[in-house]
Amino acid sequence: MEIPSKYEPSSAENRWYDYWMKNNYFHSIPDEREPYTIVIPPPNVTGVLHMGHMLNNTLQDVLTRRARLMGKNACWVPGTDHASIATEAKVVARLKEQGIAKNSISRDEFLEHAWEWKKEYGGVILEQLKKLGCSCDWDRTAFTMDDNMSESVIKVFVDLFNKGLIYRGYRMVNWDPQAQTTLSDEEVIYEEKQGLLYYLAYQIEGSDEKVTIATTRPETILGDTAICINPNDERHHHLKGKRAIVPICERSIPIIEDEYVEIEFGTGCLKVTPAHDVNDKALGEKHNLETIDIFNADATLNSFGLHYEGKDRFTVRKEIAQELEEKGFLVKTEQYLTKVGTSERTKAVIEPRLSDQWFLKMEELVKPALKAVLETEDIKFFPKKFENTYRHWMENIRDWNISRQLWWGQRIPAYYYGDGQDDFVVAENIDEALKLAQDKSNDPKLAIEHLRQDEDVVDTWFSSWLWPMTVFNGILEPDNDDIKYYYPTNDLVTGPDIIFFWVARMIIAGYEYRNEKPFKNVYFTGIVRDKQRRKMSKSLGNSPDALKLIDDYGADGVRVGLLLSSAAGNDLMFDEDLCQQGKNFANKIWNGFRLVKGWEVADIPQPQASKLAIEWFHAKFDQTLVEIEDHYSKYRISDALMATYKLVWDDYSSWLLEIIKPAYQKPIDRTTFDAVIDILEQNLKLLHPFMPFLTEEIWQHIAARTPKEALIVAEWPKIGKNDNGLIKGFDFASEVIAGIRTIRKDKNIAMKEALELSVINSENASNDWDVVIQKLTNISSISYVDETVEGALTFRVKSNEYFIPMAGTIDIDAEMKKIREELEYTRGFLQSVQKKLQNERFVNNAPEKVIALERKKQADAEAKIETLEKSLASLL
RNA sequence: GGGUCAUUAGCUCAGUUGGUUUAGAGCGCUGCCUUGACAGGGCAGAGGUCAUUGGUUCGAAUCCAAUAUGACCCACCA
Numbered sequence A: 001m002e003i004p005s006k007y008e009p010s011s012a013e014n015r016w017y018d019y020w021m022k023n024n025y026f027h028s029i030p031d032e033r034e035p036y037t038i039v040i041p042p043p044n045v046t047g048v049l050h051m052g053h054m055l056n057n058t059l060q061d062v063l064t065r066r067a068r069l070m071g072k073n074a075c076w077v078p079g080t081d082h083a084s085i086a087t088e089a090k091v092v093a094r095l096k097e098q099g100i101a102k103n104s105i106s107r108d109e110f111l112e113h114a115w116e117w118k119k120e121y122g123g124v125i126l127e128q129l130k131k132l133g134c135s136c137d138w139d140r141t142a143f144t145m146d147d148n149m150s151e152s153v154i155k156v157f158v159d160l161f162n163k164g165l166i167y168r169g170y171r172m173v174n175w176d177p178q179a180q181t182t183l184s185d186e187e188v189i190y191e192e193k194q195g196l197l198y199y200l201a202y203q204i205e206g207s208d209e210k211v212t213i214a215t216t217r218p219e220t221i222l223g224d225t226a227i228c229i230n231p232n233d234e235r236h237h238h239l240k241g242k243r244a245i246v247p248i249c250e251r252s253i254p255i256i257e258d259e260y261v262e263i264e265f266g267t268g269c270l271k272v273t274p275a276h277d278v279n280d281k282a283l284g285e286k287h288n289l290e291t292i293d294i295f296n297a298d299a300t301l302n303s304f305g306l307h308y309e310g311k312d313r314f315t316v317r318k319e320i321a322q323e324l325e326e327k328g329f330l331v332k333t334e335q336y337l338t339k340v341g342t343s344e345r346t347k348a349v350i351e352p353r354l355s356d357q358w359f360l361k362m363e364e365l366v367k368p369a370l371k372a373v374l375e376t377e378d379i380k381f382f383p384k385k386f387e388n389t390y391r392h393w394m395e396n397i398r399d400w401n402i403s404r405q406l407w408w409g410q411r412i413p414a415y416y417y418g419d420g421q422d423d424f425v426v427a428e429n430i431d432e433a434l435k436l437a438q439d440k441s442n443d444p445k446l447a448i449e450h451l452r453q454d455e456d457v458v459d460t461w462f463s464s465w466l467w468p469m470t471v472f473n474g475i476l477e478p479d480n481d482d483i484k485y486y487y488p489t490n491d492l493v494t495g496p497d498i499i500f501f502w503v504a505r506m507i508i509a510g511y512e513y514r515n516e517k518p519f520k521n522v523y524f525t526g527i528v529r530d531k532q533r534r535k536m537s538k539s540l541g542n543s544p545d546a547l548k549l550i551d552d553y554g555a556d557g558v559r560v561g562l563l564l565s566s567a568a569g570n571d572l573m574f575d576e577d578l579c580q581q582g583k584n585f586a587n588k589i590w591n592g593f594r595l596v597k598g599w600e601v602a603d604i605p606q607p608q609a610s611k612l613a614i615e616w617f618h619a620k621f622d623q624t625l626v627e628i629e630d631h632y633s634k635y636r637i638s639d640a641l642m643a644t645y646k647l648v649w650d651d652y653s654s655w656l657l658e659i660i661k662p663a664y665q666k667p668i669d670r671t672t673f674d675a676v677i678d679i680l681e682q683n684l685k686l687l688h689p690f691m692p693f694l695t696e697e698i699w700q701h702i703a704a705r706t707p708k709e710a711l712i713v714a715e716w717p718k719i720g721k722n723d724n725g726l727i728k729g730f731d732f733a734s735e736v737i738a739g740i741r742t743i744r745k746d747k748n749i750a751m752k753e754a755l756e757l758s759v760i761n762s763e764n765a766s767n768d769w770d771v772v773i774q775k776l777t778n779i780s781s782i783s784y785v786d787e788t789v790e791g792a793l794t795f796r797v798k799s800n801e802y803f804i805p806m807a808g809t810i811d812i813d814a815e816m817k818k819i820r821e822e823l824e825y826t827r828g829f830l831q832s833v834q835k836k837l838q839n840e841r842f843v844n845n846a847p848e849k850v851i852a853l854e855r856k857k858q859a860d861a862e863a864k865i866e867t868l869e870k871s872l873a874s875l876l
Numbered sequence B: 001g002g003g004u005c006a007u008u009a010g011c012u013c014a015g016u017u018g019g020u021u022u023a024g025a026g027c028g029c030u031g032c033c034u035u036g037a038c039a040g041g042g043c044a045g046a047g048g049u050c051a052u053u054g055g056u057u058c059g060a061a062u063c064c065a066a067u068a069u070g071a072c073c074c075a076c077c078a
Helices: A009-022 A051-069 A084-097 A107-121 A124-132 A147-162 A218-223 A234-239 A278-286 A303-308 A313-326 A366-374 A386-395 A430-441 A481-486 A496-514 A546-564 A576-598 A608-633 A637-660 A670-687 A692-702 A724-747 A767-777 A812-838 A840-845 A848-875
Strands: A035-039 A073-077 A166-176 A181-183 A188-204 A210-215 A226-229 A243-245 A252-257 A269-272 A330-343 A351-360 A380-382 A414-416 A424-426 A489-494 A519-524 A755-760 A779-784 A792-797 A800-805
Touching: A009 A546, A009 A692, A035 A051, A035 A481, A051 A073, A051 A124, A051 A489, A051 A546, A051 A637, A084 A107, A124 A546, A147 A166, A147 A424, A181 A351, A188 A218, A188 A313, A210 A218, A210 A269, A218 A303, A218 A313, A226 A278, A269 A278, A278 A351, A303 A313, A313 A330, A366 A386, A366 A496, A380 A386, A386 A496, A414 A430, A424 A430, A489 A496, A496 A519, A546 A576, A546 A637, A546 A692, A576 A637, A576 A670, A576 A692, A608 A637, A608 A670, A608 A724, A608 A767, A637 A670, A637 A767, A670 A692, A724 A755, A724 A767, A724 A792, A724 A800, A767 A779, A792 A812, A792 A848, A800 A848, A812 A840, A812 A848
Parallel strands: A035 A073, A035 A489, A226 A252, A380 A519, A489 A519, A755 A779
Antiparallel strands: A166 A181, A166 A351, A188 A210, A188 A243, A188 A330, A226 A269, A243 A252, A414 A424, A755 A800, A792 A800
């Protein structure tokens, strides 16, 4: 059968993915082997594959496949996250297109639509992961709103409530007026925006005097309930105890004093709006101020907004500024750079808002999680620098607002039975709730229909923080076989952007619910950026279509492309050229295989050169394997790939195959052939985690294999004896080869023309490698001589001198120039070494080993100089 | 405002407890080669005052300090 000269990925990829699925290699069940577990960072159900996912999941697949090859019971659990805000927004938008308003349908009807949506689109991203080659255990695919997941969430909520860690509070929270829900502090992104600072003059009550304040939000004056000055500010002492009149609404408000006010900022006078600013709220509580909320839930003004009622806050800002100016209250405006909080999901400007919400007390929960990372190193971060970020957040942690005013998610299991602040119970189901409510209210006649469940759901992260446990049902059945076997998981691969949202909270939950870490190592990937260092995003349109990339370069090519430049924790500048490099590599491997496959095998003696080359490659392979293992142990995946790349491209293809290659249309001896097939198979194993499809394809081409013998479940190579002498000998020989090639190049001597080589072997180098040198450079004979050969081109390796006699004239000047240049360099080098050795303090203080090395360098350089001088003399 | 990290070849990055030839890799670049695995290839080559300035040391890309530039994280100055 003719093998095409170009590797065609698309058919192979589908074929082998189906084969792997059919033979159940991805599926894991507990057995006597050591487990290796990864839980996927569940992408949003609304998501489509982007470059970040590609990188992230390629890394997970590399780790999983390698673990599998190493004989571990590898289990990579896939799944998706219900992403309440994002998904609810999409469903709302879709309903709107169909002419249905969310508030016109019931909660249950809405949820039906949402589930319908999930059924339709929820699997898209997982299907895309298959295209990438991800070897997830699809039988275990989970979703954060699966029944057992939701039950777990409720159970945990009730438990934390009963422990006194969850409480209900009337607090200032981050309100997203577009999604109409609260957000946690972590979901608020601060963006710098150019705005205006308005200076407004308030009339002092009962006088003609005025007081000027500065604000960025003039529309909130309608909610003002005080003006605050710093008691140490002498400019304003005359205002103490007086009252001011708020413009437009003409409310009389007190002038209070507090050191919180910065004397330097603005005019040193602050307007206080307790309903719409966290600091103002604190002031309000301290000074017992009235709280006036002027906004509706969608951030339009309510009746306190007077004639602005019903208008949006930003419209009002413009209009009220105009009115204030017309009425003479506006003193001036200044350009002002301010930080505005926006919603991570909807991008809407966050409104601080007072409302009843559920909070989780973090202070105690955090302690074991902090210790595990920073003290005991039970959990290791790669790269380590993120431990600082983690520490900082954990040590300054605030209570977590876990309630969201949404429908898509786990509904808060609180049941109200009366109108009092305290008239509620928390229970896993309504029957439990009824019993508790009857007890608490002392009213045995209380019935189910009297109970109203809280309308809110919990934050999405309140379900995903349990993910490493709930995917193995470890909350509902804490003693089941899966959780006992797979937990704690081994590696977590994720982005540093969710270190607080998710990573930290999983660690907290792990210690609280299993008294054990959720994972041993966390590998933080970088952010994928484009060549101009811009973050890849939909709005910029700079994110390539993942599936198109796979079409163009093959999944293996894309995987290699992504991994080539992704040191842990460093952002990665993605460039399609890297995928091209990956594709080229795949083709190189393919052709290396094609060459070997095309050879005719005969029972003839093994050439000495082949024997030596194979021994050398074994040594080189062992040496590289040590390197690769070291890289993996430090999660330096891109270095592990590069080491493999060089082994296969340079050592295997460029050197080994060239040395053993039989003459044109001549057969190869069986011994060499068998050895090279074995070597190819070992290489394929190292390559498989990076390039699963291509390697399986070649593996199965080499020989007919039963499913048990598939590459995906082959045995990872063991580290061998690593013979250094062979590697040194080869390195020396390769320098000789390069010298001869350079001469051929310079003098334009075709490879067909055989040359002779003479050598003055001052280095006493072994002649074992002569056969290899001869084969690769078409040297007919190598003779060992004592004296300089006249009329020859020369080159030197260390202090060995090589001669290639030339029939024609030798350009003496050029030869001399070359030698002089070498001489100059070597003398310079010798000088620097001598300078060190002549320094008494160096000789006295440096370790023995270092001095010996310097002496060796000196001797080598001196020998080389002697050789060069002799050659030069012979030319004169 | 506080903090973390970076700065090495045209680009992307290694350089592990200071000493392994006068600093490496991949890509790119420049020449030449090209019927017998692969032009998605081969061979050879050019290219760096290791951000700057001081300091410690026998010895610094590596340790320390300051400066500059950039990135990220945290923080309630209207």
